[in-house]
Amino acid sequence: MAGIVGGWERAQAVLAGRYRLEELIGRGGTGEVWRGHDLRPGWPVAVKILSPQVTDVSMRERFAREARTAARVVHPNVVTVFDVGEHKGRPFLVMELLTGRDLATELAEDGPPGIFAMCRLAGQAAVGLDAAHRAGVVHRDVKPANLHRSGDGALKVVDFGTARVATEAATRLTSGGDVIGTAAYLSPEQILGEAGDAASDLYALGCVCYELLCGRPPFVGPAADLISQHVRSLPDPPRRYRPDVPAELERLVLALLEKDPAARPPSGEVVRRVLAEVARQVASRARDGAAPPPPEPEPGPPARIRPAEARSTEVWPAEARNAEARMAEAQAVRAGTAEAGSMETRTAEAQAGRARSTEVWTAEAQAGRAPSTEVWTAEAWTARSRTGEAARSAGTVPGRLRGWHVGAGLGVLAVLVAGALWTSAPSAPAGSAAAAITSAAPAATRSGPPSASPSPSRTASQRVSAAPSPAPSRTAASQGWRARLSAFSRAVTEQERQGGIDRKLARKLRGKIAKIAGKIQEGEGGDARDELRELGRDLAEARRKGRLASEGPLLVFLRDSGFLRDPGPALTSPPRGRDSDD
Numbered sequence: 001m002a003g004i005v006g007g008w009e010r011a012q013a014v015l016a017g018r019y020r021l022e023e024l025i026g027r028g029g030t031g032e033v034w035r036g037h038d039l040r041p042g043w044p045v046a047v048k049i050l051s052p053q054v055t056d057v058s059m060r061e062r063f064a065r066e067a068r069t070a071a072r073v074v075h076p077n078v079v080t081v082f083d084v085g086e087h088k089g090r091p092f093l094v095m096e097l098l099t100g101r102d103l104a105t106e107l108a109e110d111g112p113p114g115i116f117a118m119c120r121l122a123g124q125a126a127v128g129l130d131a132a133h134r135a136g137v138v139h140r141d142v143k144p145a146n147l148h149r150s151g152d153g154a155l156k157v158v159d160f161g162t163a164r165v166a167t168e169a170a171t172r173l174t175s176g177g178d179v180i181g182t183a184a185y186l187s188p189e190q191i192l193g194e195a196g197d198a199a200s201d202l203y204a205l206g207c208v209c210y211e212l213l214c215g216r217p218p219f220v221g222p223a224a225d226l227i228s229q230h231v232r233s234l235p236d237p238p239r240r241y242r243p244d245v246p247a248e249l250e251r252l253v254l255a256l257l258e259k260d261p262a263a264r265p266p267s268g269e270v271v272r273r274v275l276a277e278v279a280r281q282v283a284s285r286a287r288d289g290a291a292p293p294p295p296e297p298e299p300g301p302p303a304r305i306r307p308a309e310a311r312s313t314e315v316w317p318a319e320a321r322n323a324e325a326r327m328a329e330a331q332a333v334r335a336g337t338a339e340a341g342s343m344e345t346r347t348a349e350a351q352a353g354r355a356r357s358t359e360v361w362t363a364e365a366q367a368g369r370a371p372s373t374e375v376w377t378a379e380a381w382t383a384r385s386r387t388g389e390a391a392r393s394a395g396t397v398p399g400r401l402r403g404w405h406v407g408a409g410l411g412v413l414a415v416l417v418a419g420a421l422w423t424s425a426p427s428a429p430a431g432s433a434a435a436a437i438t439s440a441a442p443a444a445t446r447s448g449p450p451s452a453s454p455s456p457s458r459t460a461s462q463r464v465s466a467a468p469s470p471a472p473s474r475t476a477a478s479q480g481w482r483a484r485l486s487a488f489s490r491a492v493t494e495q496e497r498q499g500g501i502d503r504k505l506a507r508k509l510r511g512k513i514a515k516i517a518g519k520i521q522e523g524e525g526g527d528a529r530d531e532l533r534e535l536g537r538d539l540a541e542a543r544r545k546g547r548l549a550s551e552g553p554l555l556v557f558l559r560d561s562g563f564l565r566d567p568g569p570a571l572t573s574p575p576r577g578r579d580s581d582d
């Protein structure tokens, strides 16, 4: 075929007499990524080429830098750059073709992975980032969409479009000091105007870990709220959403999400080690019979829809963090820390401290006397308490019921809750349950008002495939359950984002959903059913008390998916986890 694709480039076009473009994989902020063929050795490659629409000099520069920067890092967990060149005035880069899915797609399609698989995934991301940091490269846009699986399942860090070389002057690629990044994963120091260093990547990795565990990043909401929350709000502990998260893992994730870069783990390698230890403990508990051993890997479903880049990298205007806003944020942080100076001052001091502690760590590690995980996490915990609790005391925006018709629709909820109070085990065939899954997530978001924010559920809904479900199996049932619970949780979050539910209630609901997921994971179908029944009662009660609006994504989800009436495959059949995924 030779149709016009991507507005200017033709499939079958050959770049530099060597790289044939075959199929458009996707578009990013600056370029198009193509599946291509390197005619010389005769193997498949990925070709990223600058979009013709991009005329902005800084964006062109950003693209050219990606090639140079990414080529500096050679590591199994970082996408390999083979070549760079120019075609009709457009720079391009040739890299290894990754035929797996990115983590954003996996999360949307399969829901959060099991703990063991999560540790393995995050560990690979950590070690890939560590390699970049050792090469002096800071990624600056770490997010699930930029963590991509190769065909053999290995995880690779991709998209160095916003990366910078640490030794370069901390100039930004935009005039006026704008911040580049993806709001849900931006570190506080980047928001406050710093260029970002390895610790900023680790913060973003913390956001990714959180999302892998809880099915949502630590902060959700419109971009402006996200920016404020990164700077001043403490994330809820992951176990609030997912009780089966090991304490050590929760500590690690919260340490990565420290506002103060110095309080974060000193390197990706340290993160990898802690994750490896948690994974080892999870596996050993499974061997001891405390939980079923991880099942054999099964091939995941093919990515049917490339994710629309709802959570895309954006350039945040300098005005978004103007002097006034910065003062307000710094004051909020200060409010909780009696002795601390401004955020900027603390950060500068912290960085000096971090540099020192990193050196000590590295020296000890080299001497084979690396502090144990326990020592490190204890230290991190102390630091977290020092800086984090202060931010917690600054508080978050209280939940309010905005713009929803609180007085109406009691009947709808009564029906839903009546449905929840079923007594016999649901007996819907797995196929029909699975078919309902694909409609559940979109239903959760269809009704929401349009928003410019990178809403997790909006993103998720765009990524969930509407294609027919695979043949029913135990794993399909498990994935069905996970997907439906995760869609349920996203609907709660979206309802919260739109102001249609009391914030505390939303948190409680997510906690219960996670608990139900835990029960199902353990094969405790009866308990899960009780929890579900209680959840139905909570919802009815909340409606009565006006803590839940009568409309909104959550109500649409409950109505359209019929979840409480018919939650899916029999609860008594213990589903298997995704721990086999990697």
Ligand SMILES: Nc1ncnc2c1ncn2[C@@H]1O[C@H](COP(=O)(O)OP(=O)(O)OP(=O)(O)O)[C@@H](O)[C@H]1O
Binding pocket: 025, 026, 027, 028, 029, 030, 031, 032, 033, 046, 048, 079, 095, 096, 097, 098, 099, 102, 141, 145, 146, 148, 158, 159, 161, 306, 307, 309, 312, 313
């Ligand atoms: N080496 C690769 N092999 C296969 N697919 C890739 C590869 N690199 C990127 N992709 C995919 O191509 C699409 C576009 O990626 P790209 O890096 O250009 O932009 P982005 O990350 O979506 O956006 P932005 O650069 O604005 O953050 C994404 O779906 C991405 O997963």
